[in-house]
Amino acid sequence: MKMFNLNSRLARRATATIALGLLLGAQTAMACTVDNWTANSNSLTPGSVIPGSPTAVSRYSGFCAMEVAPATTAWVQDDSPGGIDRIRARFYVRNGLSSGFSVIYRGFSTTDGTGTLVTVFLNAAGTVTLVDASTGTQVQQTSATEWTSIEIDWSQGASDGFIALSVNGQNPAEQTGLSNAGSGLQSVRLGNLNAATGVLGFDAYESRRTTEIGRLCVGDADGNGEIRFFDVTQIFEEVSSGGNVLAPGQPDVDENGEVRFLDVAAAFELVSTAVDCP
């Protein structure tokens, strides 16, 4: 998982996965960086919500996230793809667009930001569009939450290429049988690639070659993979401490960009109705 979290880079390219892991450290001493990406535009804001950290930004999971200022072109770049013909990627974006749309993710046949192969657009209304550049084929889904999970699957082929998009865990919107063979995918960029108006936040990027990634378990505030009443306590602790004690998992149950008492109640609702993690 490529995160906006720590200085450490844990690159594991086992099998077909390009996962960069997260190493959790002491909350108070942690600085958030984007150093584990291949490159960045130097105009974005990695930051945690911990008081005293360089910058406080809203996060979806863990202790850090990345934020892009309004009307600013800012991105991080991953060159791990290295010429592949298929990529699955999942990330969370916090939609603070005030109007129009943003190019929030793009895959290239080069490492210099040219040769677009695939693009993800997000508009102010929460509509996400995945476009295969070579054929112009697109699929769309819409999110009603501020933090939105986006999972894409893009594949090249002579007549068997395809694209698939799942927003907030919906059944994927797909287009198959594409004739989009060509140069392989060398790199991807994530951010506000067209200086769109409004603040955008990003978190929890993960990419793989073939296997589905899926959503993080919302409400699993302690990050143990289950939703239990301890998660309610964990969120309450974050709220009651004013953010001094952060939940290491996904505490923003209503996905509105803030961890508040309503998230405590929402987490309790998940526990009391025995909702399981996906």
Place this chain on the structure above:
Amino acid sequence: MSNQTLIKILAASFLLSFATSGIGQEISIDKDTDLLSQPQVRIDFRLKGDAHISGFQLDVPYDPATQTPNLDNCLAGLPKSHQGEFAICNALPDKGIVRLVVMDLGRNRALPLGQTLGFITFDLGKGASGSAAPAVENVLLAGPDGKPSIVTADEVFEVQVQ
């Protein structure tokens, strides 16, 4: 013998059995009693030992097809400190469980020991048997800080099935 007479006899037999069984005795479920009234199983929850347990979560599995939970007294024995928004007893027939969650958010005061915190009764319908008596699963206990207790459910959680 008519069906009506049979029912009367069986009813008398069941009532006698119930009267002599007393509280705390296991109720024998006879298939014939299905004709008369709903036989019941009761599950009591209490804590034992001396650990500081501030809250718990547990599931009571049941078969919605043959068992109907009565939750009126599920949280009846809770102290005031643990009553309110964060104490719930929820029947979830789609999952086949009753889920109990009791918390004292922010204060994590100790639950009382040795007294019944609540009980659930299950009306057993046709097709139920004595072996269908519910159990308790997935017990989680919170300690004095609201986090997982160092003691295990077996050490402190007591469930009595009647």
